Amino acid sequence: MGINNQSTTVLDATNNWWGCNEGPDDDGCDTVAGSVNLDPWLTFTVTSDTAELDIGEEATITASLTTNSDGGDTSGDGTVPNGITVGFDVDPAGAGTLDPTSTSTAAGAATATFTAAAAGEATISATVDNATASTTVTVTGEEPPAVEKIELVASNTSPTAGEEVTLTATVTESAGDPVADVTVEFAVDGVHDTSGEGTTNEDGEATFSYTGSFAGTDTVTATVAGTDLSDSVEITWTVVSPPPVQFPPSQASEPKAGCIFFTQTQHNLCAGFRSYWEHFGGLATFGYPVTEEFVENGLTVQYFERARFEWHPGAWPERYDVLLGLLGRDMTAGRDEEPPFQRANPGAADHCTYFEATGHNLCFGFRSYWEAFGGLAIYGYPISEEFVEQNPDTGELYTVQYFERARFEWHPGEFPPRFDVLLGRIGAWALHQRYGTPYP
Known part of the structure; x- marks a missing residue:
């Protein structure tokens, strides 16, 4: 949408968003005709609250329409555009994740959370109308090995009610080596209903314990958080009759x-x-x-x-x-x-x-x-x-x-x-x- 001022009075259109960073009448921008004061106009910028991250850490990415072409801050003059859709993207795709990948401006800005997943340079871009801007985040650290398998073992599969059973989940990668710092979720389904989670140690082991109160069978499942990798074991509880x-x-x-x-x-x-x-x-x-x-x-x-x-x-x-x-x-x-x-x-x-x-x-x-x-x-x-x-x-x-x-x-x-x-x-x-x- 452009402006066509057929009046002899000069129209003040400063600090306006024209759909691109180059200003009106440029390729992909809105058009202007007649006597219009255009300069300065709003520009689209993308920034990160941190320039460096370790794998697994997060950064807040801000896409903003609150700076004009002269570099002035317009956030307080009432001209910021709201409700404009902003899309976020990261290159390369495996560098990390963005949440959300699409949202709308409020007070002239929109934000997304970037979670680093791989070492290297991550270019995070945002697009609004015909404008795209980007920022770069450097990701450092070693990538965790890919989890390949989880194995669950119970300290006792035929306990007596009142005893404590410890479940040990061992997480390994493709070569069979243990993987540390992995979150494992435990769920008990059967005569008992309980759950918990643990983090694997240097031996790739996470543990969870619970005490039975009833006779019957439980199925305990351990799942690597955020994946479909799981293993289960059955525990049959008995009660000693007086x-x-x-x-x-x-x-x-x-x-x-x-x-x-x-x-x-x-x-x-x-x-x-x-x-x-x-x-x-x-x-x-x-x-x-x-x-x-x-x-x-x-x-x-x-x-x-x-x-x-x-x-x-x-x-x-x-x-x-x-x-x-x-x-x-x-x-x-x-x-x-x-x-x-x-x-x-x-x-x-x-x-x-x-x-x-x-x-x-x-x-x-x-x-x-x-x-x-x-x-x-x-x-x-x-x-x-x-x-x-x-x-x-x-x-x-x-x-x-x-x-x-x-x-x-x-x-x-x-x-x-x-x-x-x-x-x-x-x-x-x-x-x-x-x-x-x-x-x-």
């Missing part, structure tokens, strides 16, 4: 007169608990007894593999005054926010029964089992929908559903007369949780 608690009711007992004695678990089943067990489900529903009778929270109780019998005198004479503990609720405490435990919409009426009391469906084989082998009195209401879960006894995945007093598990082909439904060993689990007895 010796089993000597809980007297769970210890092996001698046979008692008038009772059934189960050699499988070395426990007796007597009186009203025996009558209830024999009449309302037996071994398939309750499993073997895993304790003798004892008093818990003021109630006479007995634990079985799949249930806890409680004697409530006078509460239900038709069932020997025996009620079953709400072990399903105990086992799922704190899981209300998980999708299977949130209230559901009613399922298909011909396949499911919906229980408004808990907001859950009971469908297909689980419904058939519930209706045929105990119903509400034995199992209680459903407190979840069906979902797939890992069995804590075997580690296998099964379709399960939780009830107030039970966990149904679908074992295809294992028990057709009972719709292939088995009951989870939640009685043994509850005994372990409360008294520290062995489980599973």
